Amino acid sequence: xxxSLLLRRGRVIDPSQSxxxxxxxxxxxxxxxxxxxxxxxxxxNRDDLETIDCTGQVISPGFVDVHCHLREPGREEVExxxxxARAAAAGGFTAVxxxxxxxxxxxxxxxxxxxxxxxxxxxxxRVYPIGAISLGQxxxxxxxxxxxxxxxxxxFSDDGKPVASAHLMRTALEYxxxxxxxxxxxxxxxTLAKGGAMNEGVVSARLGLKGVxxxxxxxxxxxxxxxxxxxxxxxxxxxxxxxxxxxxxRWGKExxxxxxxxxxxxxxxxxxxxxxDYDTNAKMNPPLRTAADVAALQEAxxxxxxxxxxxxxxxxxxxxxxxxxxDAPNGIxxxxxxxxxxxxxxxxxxxxxxxxxVERMSCAPARIFKLxxxxxxxxxxxDVTVFDPTMAWLVEPSRFKSKGRNTPYAGQTLTGRxxxxxxxxxxxxxxxx
Amino acid sequence: xxxxxxxxxxxxxxxSREQIQLILDxxxxxKEISQRAIKKVPTLRGATIVNLFFEASxxxxxxxxxxxxxxxxxxxxxxxxxxxxxxxxxxxxxARNLEAMRIDMVVIRHGASGAAQFLAxxxxxxxxxxxxxxHEHPTQGLLDLLTLRxxxxxxxxxxxxxxxxxLHSRVARSNIWGLTKMGAEVGxxxxxxxxxxxxxxxxxxVFRRVEEAIEWADALNILRLQLERMTAGYIPSxxxxxxxxxxxxxxxxxxxxxxxxxxxxxxxxxxxxxxxxADGPFSVILDQVTNGVAVRMAVLYMLSGGxxxxxxxAKGRGGNE
Amino acid sequence: xxxxxxxxxxxTENLVIVGIQRRGVQLAAQIVSTISxxxxxxxxxxxxxxxxxxxxxxxxGPRPVVGQTRIPVDxxxxxxxxxxxxxxxGRTIRAALDELADFGRPGRIxxxxxxxxxGRELPIQPDVVGKTIAILPTQRVDVLVEELDGKNGVIxxxxxxxx
Numbered sequence: 001x002x003x004s005l006l007l008r009r010g011r012v013i014d015p016s017q018s019x020x021x022x023x024x025x026x027x028x029x030x031x032x033x034x035x036x037x038x039x040x041x042x043x044x045n046r047d048d049l050e051t052i053d054c055t056g057q058v059i060s061p062g063f064v065d066v067h068c069h070l071r072e073p074g075r076e077e078v079e080x081x082x083x084x085a086r087a088a089a090a091g092g093f094t095a096v097x098x099x100x101x102x103x104x105x106x107x108x109x110x111x112x113x114x115x116x117x118x119x120x121x122x123x124x125x126r127v128y129p130i131g132a133i134s135l136g137q138x139x140x141x142x143x144x145x146x147x148x149x150x151x152x153x154x155x156f157s158d159d160g161k162p163v164a165s166a167h168l169m170r171t172a173l174e175y176x177x178x179x180x181x182x183x184x185x186x187x188x189x190x191t192l193a194k195g196g197a198m199n200e201g202v203v204s205a206r207l208g209l210k211g212v213x214x215x216x217x218x219x220x221x222x223x224x225x226x227x228x229x230x231x232x233x234x235x236x237x238x239x240x241x242x243x244x245x246x247x248x249x250r251w252g253k254e255x256x257x258x259x260x261x262x263x264x265x266x267x268x269x270x271x272x273x274x275x276x277d278y279d280t281n282a283k284m285n286p287p288l289r290t291a292a293d294v295a296a297l298q299e300a301x302x303x304x305x306x307x308x309x310x311x312x313x314x315x316x317x318x319x320x321x322x323x324x325x326x327d328a329p330n331g332i333x334x335x336x337x338x339x340x341x342x343x344x345x346x347x348x349x350x351x352x353x354x355x356x357x358v359e360r361m362s363c364a365p366a367r368i369f370k371l372x373x374x375x376x377x378x379x380x381x382x383d384v385t386v387f388d389p390t391m392a393w394l395v396e397p398s399r400f401k402s403k404g405r406n407t408p409y410a411g412q413t414l415t416g417r418x419x420x421x422x423x424x425x426x427x428x429x430x431x432x433x
Numbered sequence: 434x435x436x437x438x439x440x441x442x443x444x445x446x447x448x449s450r451e452q453i454q455l456i457l458d459x460x461x462x463x464k465e466i467s468q469r470a471i472k473k474v475p476t477l478r479g480a481t482i483v484n485l486f487f488e489a490s491x492x493x494x495x496x497x498x499x500x501x502x503x504x505x506x507x508x509x510x511x512x513x514x515x516x517x518x519x520x521x522x523x524x525x526x527x528a529r530n531l532e533a534m535r536i537d538m539v540v541i542r543h544g545a546s547g548a549a550q551f552l553a554x555x556x557x558x559x560x561x562x563x564x565x566x567x568h569e570h571p572t573q574g575l576l577d578l579l580t581l582r583x584x585x586x587x588x589x590x591x592x593x594x595x596x597x598x599x600l601h602s603r604v605a606r607s608n609i610w611g612l613t614k615m616g617a618e619v620g621x622x623x624x625x626x627x628x629x630x631x632x633x634x635x636x637x638x639v640f641r642r643v644e645e646a647i648e649w650a651d652a653l654n655i656l657r658l659q660l661e662r663m664t665a666g667y668i669p670s671x672x673x674x675x676x677x678x679x680x681x682x683x684x685x686x687x688x689x690x691x692x693x694x695x696x697x698x699x700x701x702x703x704x705x706x707x708x709x710x711a712d713g714p715f716s717v718i719l720d721q722v723t724n725g726v727a728v729r730m731a732v733l734y735m736l737s738g739g740x741x742x743x744x745x746x747a748k749g750r751g752g753n754e
Numbered sequence: 755x756x757x758x759x760x761x762x763x764x765x766t767e768n769l770v771i772v773g774i775q776r777r778g779v780q781l782a783a784q785i786v787s788t789i790s791x792x793x794x795x796x797x798x799x800x801x802x803x804x805x806x807x808x809x810x811x812x813x814x815g816p817r818p819v820v821g822q823t824r825i826p827v828d829x830x831x832x833x834x835x836x837x838x839x840x841x842x843x844g845r846t847i848r849a850a851l852d853e854l855a856d857f858g859r860p861g862r863i864x865x866x867x868x869x870x871x872x873g874r875e876l877p878i879q880p881d882v883v884g885k886t887i888a889i890l891p892t893q894r895v896d897v898l899v900e901e902l903d904g905k906n907g908v909i910x911x912x913x914x915x916x917x
Contacts, residue, residue: 205629206446208546208568208603213630278547322525324545326566455819462803462820471856474806504806734806735817 003050004028005425008040010054010386014061015359016375025059027382030425035376054386057419060358061374062094062125062383064365067159067184067238067262067310068335070096070127072118073111074103079315079403081118081127084335087313087402088125089429091335092418094383095126095366095373096313100137101160107132107143112151124428125421126383128154128371133172133183139164142171149179154369157184159238162220164190169224173233182236182260182369187220187245188212188286197326199272199287207278209325214242214293217286221245225252225259236368237261239312241286243296250305260368261300262310265334265341266408268297274408280321280328282408284314298351301360308364311338315404333397333404341409343389343416354389386420393417438735441553441560444569445610453614456731457579463730466503467723477506477737481536484510485527486563487543492698493563493573496722497540500729506537524551532556538737541565546603559736567601573697574607576728578615580721581652584693589616594646595637596680597656597705598627600667604697608654609637622646623656623678626667643678647685652693655680658705671704681707691715698722755866756788758882762864763833766795770832770860774850775803775821778838780899781868785837800825802836807849823853830858835882839897841867844878869908871895 005027012023012035024039025032043049070084079087081098088096098115100106106115112129119127131148135141137158145156156176163169163185176183193216198204200211221237225248228235237249240261252259266284271291274282282288300306314331321328334341342361346352352360362385366374373383392415397405421429438452445453466474482501486494494510501508513527522530524543531539538559541549546566553560564570582588593612599605599621612619613636621628622640632639640646646653658674668674685692694706694716702708711718763769766789773782779801786799803821805811836850847865854863866882871889889895889910898907 200630202629202631202634205631205635206606208566208606211630278550319523322523324524324543324551325547326545459817459820462806462823465823466806469856470858473856475852476806476811734820737817 004033004046004048005382005422005427006039006043006049006051007054007059007384007386008051010057010059012059012376013355013358014376015355015363016061017377019376020355025376025384027384027422027425030382032376032378032380032382034378052386052420054419056390057386057388058354059376060385060387061362061366061376062385062421062423063092063339063361064369064371064373065093065096065311065313065335065338066155066308066365066369068096068098068313069101069160069315069331070098071315072102073114077403078317081115082122082124083401083403084313085119085122085124085127086429087333087335087400089421089423090401090418091337092339092385092387092421093125093335094385094421094423094428095128095371096335097128097130097154097369099130099157099159100132101158105132105137106130107135107137107148109144109147109151112148112153116152125423128152130155130157130159130184132156133158133163134168137161139168142168142175145175145179149181154371155182155184155236157186157238159184159186162186162188162190166223166227170227170231173227173231173235177231177233180370182234184236184238185220185224186238187217187224187240189216189219192216192219196287197283198275199289201272201290203272203275207275209275212287214244214289217242218244218248222248225249225257228252228259229255229257232258234258234260239264239267239286239310240297240306241267241289241293243293246296246300246305249300253305260307261305262308263297263301263306264310264312265338265345266332268294268301269341269345270294270408278325279408280323280325281332281406281410283325283328283330284312284332285330298346298349301346302352302356307360307368309338309342309360310365311335313402313404315402316406318405321406332406332408333400333402334407335402336400337395337407337409337414339387339418340393340395340414340416344414347389348415382422382425384422385418386422387416387418389416391415391417440736441549441562442571442732442736443549443553443560443562445571445574445607445614446569448614450614450616453575453578453611456575456728456735457582459735460575460579460724460727460731463727463734464724466730467726472503473505474503475505476734477501477504480504480506480538480737481534482506482508482538482540482733483531483536484508484563485513485531485539485541486510487513487541487548488564490542490564492722493542496725497563497729499726500733503726504730504733506733524548525555528552528556532558538733561732561736564603567603567606569607569610570603571607572725572729572732573604574611575732576721576724577608577654577695577697578611579724579728580695580717581617581693583720583724584717585651588612591617592620592649592651593617593654594620594622594640594650594652595654595656596622596643596646596678598658599623599632599656600627600629601659602656604654605656609635620646620649624668624674643680644684644687647680647688647692650692651690652695653680654695654697655706656697657699657701671701675704679705679707680710682709682713685710685715693717695721755868755882755884756785756792759785759835759866760789760793762881763835766793766797768831768833768861769797770827770829770834771797771799772802772825772834772836772854773799774836774838774846775801777897777899777902778836780901781839781897782837785866798827800827802850802853804846804849804853807853809845809849825857828858829854829860831861834860834863835866836863837866839867840869840871840895841865841878841880842871842873844874844876847878848876868897869895
């Protein structure tokens with residue numbers, strides 16, 4: 001039986017209950033016992049209570065990241081489920097979904113079970129496995145959705161790769177309806193994107209790097225939206241990066257098609273200019289695009305065309321990134337900077353307010369992927385994040401809990417920091433000082 | 434009377450007009466040296482220069498070698514293999530090993546854009562970009578400028594059109610920066626599939642057809658068309674390319690003025706350029722080669738400067754010896 | 755100086771006058787012009803820039819600009835007169851001798867300078883001198899020529915004290 005926790009005098013923001021007020025939160029036996037303004041008084045005489053002063057901070061349902069790469073099994077030198085789960089907790093995430101492009105690929109019940117077990121051992125943020133759509137992620141034959149769900153998988157994706165075959169995507173969407181889970185697609189038309197290292201535009205022309213045109217993403221996005229319409233399945237579009245994609249998602253939603261979409265913090269903050277000087281820490285797939293794309297994505301986060309924000313946390317070894325730009329692998333880490341980037345570029349910029357941020361980082365992900373969490377309702381598991389929305393801090397990758405160091409924000413001062421992350425009523429992360 | 438180039442020459446885009454002017458002016462006395470009986474000056478005696486070529490290139494490498502030897506430097510050629518990923522040592526390790534051998538300068542040609550900058554950021558030796566991927570080939574850009582200046586007496590106001598596969602050409606990019614900084618107007622002409630998609634955002638005029646380009650230009654820089662472009666589907670065939678975009682004598686004769694012909698080499702005779710044009714009266718292709726050695730000598734000379742603090746001490750010595 | 759040169763050479767035959775960049779060139783031109791007036795012969799003359807042959811290039815810092823070198827005749831067997839404005843340590847002349855050797859093998863090489871200020875660091879002596887002056891190591895002497903400085907003249911100044 002874990003200790004009871006009293007979170008005192010924080011700004012409690014819970015969009016699932018339309019709550020935004022200064023209050024206390026009482027956690028008993030791993031569950032939310034009460035949220036209110038007089039709890040401190042009522043529990044003053046209890047000595048089994050750990051009190052955490054949250055003055056000046058926000059108390060919200062724990063953040064849920066539906067898209068990250070934890071590299072285990074296969075690349076444990078780069079990240080493990082344990083280090084990833086701890087990094088997640090440090091970033092304010094109480095739950096993450098791990099993409100299946102591991103080695104071997106997570107395409108069967110044993111692999112899913114392995115991840116669940118490693119997650120329990122790690123005992124930090126919860127880790128929900130996402131199963132592969134196709135065996136080996138080869139894009140040929142369907143993997144065993146049912147068996148994987150039985151073992152604990154929450155969704156399916158071949159992320160890392162696109163589902164090149166429209167037929168396979170259609171079948172996956174239809175089959176997933178049986179289980180009521182989303183199919184998440186990495187939208188990238190392979191022949192257009194082949195060999196591309198950054199956004200196709202004037203910067204790629206100047207730097208002499210092969211570019212990936214926006215259309216590579218948009219062609220697959222509209223394909224998936226149309227297939228979702230045909231099949232009635234739920235398609236979730238990963239890491240959207242272009243204004244064209246935003247328009248297509250809007251089109252789909254206006255017609256009642258079951259399409260949801262995510263954006264990553266780097267795509268609402270950085271542009272292709274970050275690639276100047278051939279910085280491989282600005283290389284990811286899909287690439288950073290133009291200011292107009294960033295603006296459209298920010299607006300889409302505000303109006304809900306983009307339902308949620310996910311990190312696409314993708315650690316790589318220093319040696320791998322320390323290479324000629326074209327040869328360096330795609331991907332940047334993001335679990336420990338997501339909150340700050342979102343606050344700096346969305347909230348401080350006045351585009352959204354904190355309640356909407358919590359909605360996009362916690363309530364929506366949990367709801368859309370049908371995961372527990374995303375709420376501070378009485379009786380639910382106590383997955384809670386306490387964060388300081390005004391605290392400025394210097395991004396020093398060497399201090400990250402993740403094994404990865406590949407971030408374009410290194411050396412920058414960002415605003416917004418996690419102070420405490422509580423998973424199932426237990427403190428999984430507490431900031432020093 | 435000195436304008437430092439810094440430690441490296443990575444491209445023409447970062448240079449100012451004054452710096453480019455100085456390099457061209459400095460190349461003049463080096464032209465003269467190549468005409469002497471004894472084509473050597475002791476200026477870089479004892480300096481060790483490595484020609485680190487990851488892509489095979491006889492012409493550029495030999496040109497640099499002559500430049501280095503005529504300056505009395507010790508030149509070592511290293512033909513390194515492929516990319517970091519495919520085979521052998523990583524670029525980082527290659528760089529560190531060279532540095533451990535206490536070399537003074539590295540001339541690098543590599544298949545990846547940004548490789549020269551990557552190297553320059555990691556070693557203290559001077560780094561000269563002899564062509565990195567499709568990014569820049571600054572000494573080629575410089576020798577093109579020098580050749581134009583020799584012929585026209587100026588670069589300001591010249592209309593120079595780059596004809597060919599601009600998308601994949603580092604020479605084209607260096608030309609664009611070098612020419613615009615020196616006051617010339619730049620045009621590009623080629624099949625649209627071989628021009629960068631964002632070409633309108635570059636400081637160039639786009640010509641759809643080579644006839645239009647010829648009518649407009651004072652000089653053409655004709656780029657080599659590589660066979661791979663056809664197999665990768667950018668253009669249907671070399672024959673079609675020659676029919677539609679090839680620079681032929683007939684096309685040149687219809688021009689309102691004599692158009693100077695440049696080509697970085699090696700030429701695909703009968704593809705992008707016809708033989709009678711390459712060997713014709715307006716071709717300065719061989720002058721480009723001559724100027725190439727002089728320009729490279731100038732660049733090596735200018736980059737090999739001693740430490741700046743010693744310059745201050747030298748100033749106090751009265752200046753007259 | 756022009757007369758002395760002609761006398762040294764026993765006439766103008768095989769004579770080649772080479773001025774050292776920068777002001778030696780203008781002085782050489784003046785000498786050639788004077789010889790032309792008096793002897794009614796045009797002596798071939800050229801210019802020599804010794805920057806690339808300097809022995810102190812490693813320490814001089816950012817690269818000095820290189821001027822024009824133009825030796826219009828074959829120097830093989832000729833009597834070359836090097837002309838410079840000021841002779842001090844002798845290193846410039848050493849560099850000039852090295853460079854001339856790369857053009858061929860003159861019959862003889864002689865040195866004509868406008869000002870000899872002493873202070874030699876190498877065993878180099880002038881054959882024709884305009885004027886010998888004694889100045890302190892803390893002073894400098896500059897020759898001015900019309901083409902570059904707007905007037906002809908010689909000035910002695912104190913060097914700025916070293917930092």
